[in-house]
Amino acid sequence: MDKLQIAQINKYNVFRCLVREGPINRAAIAKLTDLSIPTVMSIVDDLFEKEVVRSIGKGESSGGKPPEMLEIVPERFCYIGVDIGRTTIRVVANNIISQQIACLQEPTGDPFPEKIFAERLCKLVLQIVKQLQAKKECVLGVGVAMPGLIENETGNVIFSPDFGWDNIPLRAWLQGRLPYPIIVENANRALALNESYIPGEEDHTHTTFSVNLGYGIGAGLVIGEDLYTGSSGTSGEIGHITVAKEGPVCKCGNIGCLEAVASGAAIAIEAQRIIREGIPSKIAEFCGGDPDKIDAKLVFRAADTGDETALEIINIAAEYIGIGLSMAINVLDPDRVVLCGGLMKNGPLFFNMIKTSLKKHQMRQVGRRLTISTETKGEYSTANGACRVLANTLWWRRALPI
Numbered sequence: 001m002d003k004l005q006i007a008q009i010n011k012y013n014v015f016r017c018l019v020r021e022g023p024i025n026r027a028a029i030a031k032l033t034d035l036s037i038p039t040v041m042s043i044v045d046d047l048f049e050k051e052v053v054r055s056i057g058k059g060e061s062s063g064g065k066p067p068e069m070l071e072i073v074p075e076r077f078c079y080i081g082v083d084i085g086r087t088t089i090r091v092v093a094n095n096i097i098s099q100q101i102a103c104l105q106e107p108t109g110d111p112f113p114e115k116i117f118a119e120r121l122c123k124l125v126l127q128i129v130k131q132l133q134a135k136k137e138c139v140l141g142v143g144v145a146m147p148g149l150i151e152n153e154t155g156n157v158i159f160s161p162d163f164g165w166d167n168i169p170l171r172a173w174l175q176g177r178l179p180y181p182i183i184v185e186n187a188n189r190a191l192a193l194n195e196s197y198i199p200g201e202e203d204h205t206h207t208t209f210s211v212n213l214g215y216g217i218g219a220g221l222v223i224g225e226d227l228y229t230g231s232s233g234t235s236g237e238i239g240h241i242t243v244a245k246e247g248p249v250c251k252c253g254n255i256g257c258l259e260a261v262a263s264g265a266a267i268a269i270e271a272q273r274i275i276r277e278g279i280p281s282k283i284a285e286f287c288g289g290d291p292d293k294i295d296a297k298l299v300f301r302a303a304d305t306g307d308e309t310a311l312e313i314i315n316i317a318a319e320y321i322g323i324g325l326s327m328a329i330n331v332l333d334p335d336r337v338v339l340c341g342g343l344m345k346n347g348p349l350f351f352n353m354i355k356t357s358l359k360k361h362q363m364r365q366v367g368r369r370l371t372i373s374t375e376t377k378g379e380y381s382t383a384n385g386a387c388r389v390l391a392n393t394l395w396w397r398r399a400l401p402i
Contacts, residue, residue: 013035018072023056023069025068025069025070026068074099076096077140079390079391080092080129080387082125083187083190083383086162086214089105091127092128103128106124112164114168136180140400142178142390143183143386144183145187145190147162148160149186149233149237151233155182156170156184158234161251162216164251181394190388192209192210192221207333208334211340212341218239219239227392238324240254240257241257241327242254248266262320268295268299283298283302286298296342299313322356330366335369335370336372337371339351339372344374
């Protein structure tokens with residue numbers, strides 16, 4: 001490693017220290033980064049010139065002269081994150097210290113033709129940049145969270161069952177229309193990265209398995225602070241493990257996938273079948289007798305009234321989810337499982353059903369240190385995760401303009 005590379009690594013370490021620990025003084029930075037005070041002073045001076053760092057006054061003295069306290073200028077740079085959900089597109093802007101500073105959303109609608117859909121995404125990105133009144137050089141890039149199999153090297157959507165897309169050069173299309181770096185990541189992994197982050201936590205050695213239970217089902221594994229993507233970038237497809245050998249055909253083409261029997265779409269399809277067969281249920285009342293109006297939310301609403309048919313539908317889904325989770329826990333032994341997505345917004349009943357199934361199917365003594373919880377970071381968590389993916393990528397590439 002030559003001197004230039006070492007100097008760059010030192011600068012990035014000081015920058016990260018300021019982002020994570022600020023306000024902080026130069027001596028404390030030197031101690032945390034194991035650098036000399038003159039080296040830290042030189043780097044900080046350079047960051048001052050680039051208007052990345054500012055002084056906020058004097059700190060408490062430990063016996064000598066009160067130290068100057070430094071912090072990152074949060075508004076100096078921003079990241080854009082896009083969550084392409086099957087029902088809703090969400091876009092956020094985060095500042096350099098990961099605070100959300102703007103957001104917008106709109107219904108996803110028809111994802112065809114794919115190229116026209118990509119143009120819609122570009123317009124939404126430009127709309128939020130305009131809302132921020134941000135200069136081009138202040139926008140560090142756009143992180144895009146997309147359901148399906150993503151080719152890491154190209155940002156191509158290899159296959160997205162939820163969207164019916166095959167071999168779509170999404171990153172190339174977006175890059176051709178936007179003046180910012182573009183990163184495309186699987187939506188479930190972006191969500192996992194955001195849900196695994198605990199502000200102020202000093203222990204970065206946890207293994208977090210995040211499962212997105214919504215229109216479809218997917219997962220992401222975060223080891224420490226790093227996403228595990230797998231050798232071909234397709235990790236996390238828990239929705240496409242077989243849990244029902246004689247089950248329905250999944251959109252991916254396989255039979256009996258977890259997604260085909262336990263996702264929001266699967267719950268709605270099963271309820272529609274039951275109502276068409278004339279089985280009495282509050283579901284029929286709530287949909288006005290029109291099965292096509294049934295979605296998972298309506299089924300949960302009926303379950304909340306004590307309707308036996310609705311309760312049976314969601315209990316079967318929870319049973320299958322518990323089976324799928326037990327497989328993942330038996331193999332991975334994470335210390336955290338976070339259940340996210342629209343299905344987890346329907347109260348504690350479904351969560352408790354899943355935990356009951358998990359306890360029944362999990363191997364005895366496996367996962368002894370496991371904690372299982374639901375998401376806490378709101379509807380823009382996946383979009384914020386896309387910002388984190390972008391920030392991490394720019395960090396490892398040493399591509400930040402500092």
